Amino acid sequence: MATQARRLPFPTLAGRLPDYIVPAIGVLLVVLLAVWLGVNLIKEPAEFYRLFLIGLTNGAIYGLVALGYSLVYGILELINFAHGDVFMLGGMLVATMVSSFGLAGDSGLFLWSMILLMLVIVMAFCAVLNTTIELVAYRRLRHAPRLAPLITAIGMSFILQNVALVWKGARPTSVDSILPKGEVFTIGGVAYTWDKLIVLLFTVPVLVALLLLVQRTRQGKAMRATAQDRDASAMMGINVNRTISFTFFIAGGLAGAAGLLYALYITNIRYDEGFRLGLIAFTAAVVGGIGNLPGAVLGGLVIAMIESFNNGLSWATPGSDWTQSIIFGLLIIILVFRPEGLLGERTPEGG
Amino acid sequence: MILRKRGLLGFLILLVAVLGLAAAGCGGDDDGGGDGGGGGAVEALPSASCGPIRKGSDDPDALIASDLPLQGANRALTTEMADAIEYILDSHDWKAGDTVLGYQSCDDSTAQAGSWDSAKCSSNARAYANNDSMVGLIGTFNSGCAKLEIPILNRESLAMVSPANTYPGLTEGGPGTESGEPDVYYPTGKRNYSRVVWNDQFQGAANAQFAQEIGMKKVFVLNDSETYGLGIANLFVQYAKKLGIQILANQKWDKKASSYESLAARIRSSGADGVFLGGIVCNNGGKLIKDIKAGAPNVQLLGPDGWTPISATIEGAGAAANDMYITQPGVPVDQLTGAGKEFVDGFTERFGKAPNPYTAYAAQAAEVLLAAIEKGGTDRAAVSSALFETDVQDGIVGSFQIDENGDTTLGKVSVYQVKNGEETFTKTVTPELEFVEGG
Numbered sequence: 001m002a003t004q005a006r007r008l009p010f011p012t013l014a015g016r017l018p019d020y021i022v023p024a025i026g027v028l029l030v031v032l033l034a035v036w037l038g039v040n041l042i043k044e045p046a047e048f049y050r051l052f053l054i055g056l057t058n059g060a061i062y063g064l065v066a067l068g069y070s071l072v073y074g075i076l077e078l079i080n081f082a083h084g085d086v087f088m089l090g091g092m093l094v095a096t097m098v099s100s101f102g103l104a105g106d107s108g109l110f111l112w113s114m115i116l117l118m119l120v121i122v123m124a125f126c127a128v129l130n131t132t133i134e135l136v137a138y139r140r141l142r143h144a145p146r147l148a149p150l151i152t153a154i155g156m157s158f159i160l161q162n163v164a165l166v167w168k169g170a171r172p173t174s175v176d177s178i179l180p181k182g183e184v185f186t187i188g189g190v191a192y193t194w195d196k197l198i199v200l201l202f203t204v205p206v207l208v209a210l211l212l213l214v215q216r217t218r219q220g221k222a223m224r225a226t227a228q229d230r231d232a233s234a235m236m237g238i239n240v241n242r243t244i245s246f247t248f249f250i251a252g253g254l255a256g257a258a259g260l261l262y263a264l265y266i267t268n269i270r271y272d273e274g275f276r277l278g279l280i281a282f283t284a285a286v287v288g289g290i291g292n293l294p295g296a297v298l299g300g301l302v303i304a305m306i307e308s309f310n311n312g313l314s315w316a317t318p319g320s321d322w323t324q325s326i327i328f329g330l331l332i333i334i335l336v337f338r339p340e341g342l343l344g345e346r347t348p349e350g351g
Numbered sequence: 352m353i354l355r356k357r358g359l360l361g362f363l364i365l366l367v368a369v370l371g372l373a374a375a376g377c378g379g380d381d382d383g384g385g386d387g388g389g390g391g392a393v394e395a396l397p398s399a400s401c402g403p404i405r406k407g408s409d410d411p412d413a414l415i416a417s418d419l420p421l422q423g424a425n426r427a428l429t430t431e432m433a434d435a436i437e438y439i440l441d442s443h444d445w446k447a448g449d450t451v452l453g454y455q456s457c458d459d460s461t462a463q464a465g466s467w468d469s470a471k472c473s474s475n476a477r478a479y480a481n482n483d484s485m486v487g488l489i490g491t492f493n494s495g496c497a498k499l500e501i502p503i504l505n506r507e508s509l510a511m512v513s514p515a516n517t518y519p520g521l522t523e524g525g526p527g528t529e530s531g532e533p534d535v536y537y538p539t540g541k542r543n544y545s546r547v548v549w550n551d552q553f554q555g556a557a558n559a560q561f562a563q564e565i566g567m568k569k570v571f572v573l574n575d576s577e578t579y580g581l582g583i584a585n586l587f588v589q590y591a592k593k594l595g596i597q598i599l600a601n602q603k604w605d606k607k608a609s610s611y612e613s614l615a616a617r618i619r620s621s622g623a624d625g626v627f628l629g630g631i632v633c634n635n636g637g638k639l640i641k642d643i644k645a646g647a648p649n650v651q652l653l654g655p656d657g658w659t660p661i662s663a664t665i666e667g668a669g670a671a672a673n674d675m676y677i678t679q680p681g682v683p684v685d686q687l688t689g690a691g692k693e694f695v696d697g698f699t700e701r702f703g704k705a706p707n708p709y710t711a712y713a714a715q716a717a718e719v720l721l722a723a724i725e726k727g728g729t730d731r732a733a734v735s736s737a738l739f740e741t742d743v744q745d746g747i748v749g750s751f752q753i754d755e756n757g758d759t760t761l762g763k764v765s766v767y768q769v770k771n772g773e774e775t776f777t778k779t780v781t782p783e784l785e786f787v788e789g790g
Contacts, residue, residue, distance in 0.1 A: 047620040054612045171424060171465065174637070174667070174669070266609050268609075268637070310613075312617040314621060321602050323605065324605070
């Protein structure tokens, strides 16, 4: 007992089992998953493609929100609960703009320029809002015990929800469907429509731009340095407060972009949607490896695919009753066997 | 290492926060509320939940109250129901026999939930039970709320007449109920609860019959996993199977999901020709209908009275609601005769609009309670037992009795269809009692 304790000062589940068990379980799960997907693909290929496209689109939206969680966590090690609600308020703002600009039924260049205009407005709005939240609720607590900013974050989340409740009421706000629904191409008899493609066309460049920003620019270097060691970077002449503000600004902009896509694609948004989506996105960030940017998007895709396939496939599928249990069961499995998330042992500041 | 520990800690805290967050529905306008304004001899119910005492020219000796969700999607309907109760009291000169009555309209909902709230239901029930002036309650609207209120009122033998609870287990065991029901709600063993609307066994049977009539062969059933929604879905499944309709699935829709596209894909690939939606419109019903119709445009939607007022369904789902069938209790208000027609005409004249079907039931519930108070006076136990002697001839919703379980013997179910964004009456279905009871 004593020798074992010395060898394994922190015995984990994985640590107590023979070496081959963990990979074996992992391989078994992957094989089962592959068999399940394969059989469904062969039985009903059209449905499979349809669900894959649905999952891809929802996953891109989850990923965009998850990026914001990951960025902020990476730099402050703070789970910004209010992030989901910033996203929700962005969506509400878009809903308001769509109806007040009277965009229903428009098309062509005018529609696209209006969508771009809305994107700029909503990103600016959410970026400023998120920076303000940092300034008001988190900055002064930077040296407080870690639980304190966590609680203020939950508090901010409720405040934003109540703002939305007063603004839009508890009923879901319906957004006019303005994205074109024509098909881009067809695979296996299933049409891939423009509204789905647009979501991807936003997410991929945003992810690339964000990676370039964090890895290649001076500002990104400052962010990584701040994440690694705040005091040392201050000594090196980095303005820590401004760097953190900048991070919140970027995260807010991402939330705004996600809010726009969500409002236009899902066409329905509720005052408590942010909390729900925030939970999914946070899970996505943890699944992908929190602090890791491509991981956040990958995690979002994984969760959306599970949701979509589990709700929609018909062969040996648990069905929608079990979707949440499966998603969070997966989270537990991943955290137990691979605590650093899917995309490996990178440090939070690794980008 | 530090990273992983904090991730886990954060996740645990997140879970706690999720568990602590109250469920939310739809709706939203503020309640007009009112001050607690008091009569002379009677003690008013707390103004936190209840409006001022409404009364006639004489000071009341006793109080009755209604318990309805006055905020949220059903607000227009529930305030109309409260008006109908006042209208009935007015037409009786605020008297039941020798007892002069006052009336308070109480709210069991919160703005956040946009529908009934369990904490509010419980605290309201305690307020009614502890108020010595109270002789009877008209309510509740939601079956889940009734589950909480009946036992509290039962301990004080306070009579309760619901115009809208349709969950069967409140009054009897059998199809669509849980074990131990209904006795768990009556700790004293003596009944105090009755309803003027049929229970969902009738509605489930009527929906199954109607599904067969319109030629549904393979039905995909969805439920919102609440007391009412799961109950009616299970009942529909049970009766539909007896009629030889194939049930492809009975699974839940997650009211907090952001989209139901993948669920719609499954419905489409299952080859269903119809979808039965056991649940309420408040649980993201508008988005659900939109997504089902987008993903599986050829299925016929059928829903129980959880999708009423039908205007709320139309508002939530827009054009996707077209062609959907929705059932409601009783017959359409414009087909009522006798006392029913008098009520509809009088109500329309006074309030400037025709009442909803449920408003007629609220008026009927008020009549039943007044008749019981006439027999029992201000003795709570006597009023409660008088409820079970109810025998209404040509009442507002028709002729019926209240049986020993507290259920009405009136089993008419009306089917409406949404056409071009308007609700239109299709037909009335009256399932045979043998079919219903045979479950």
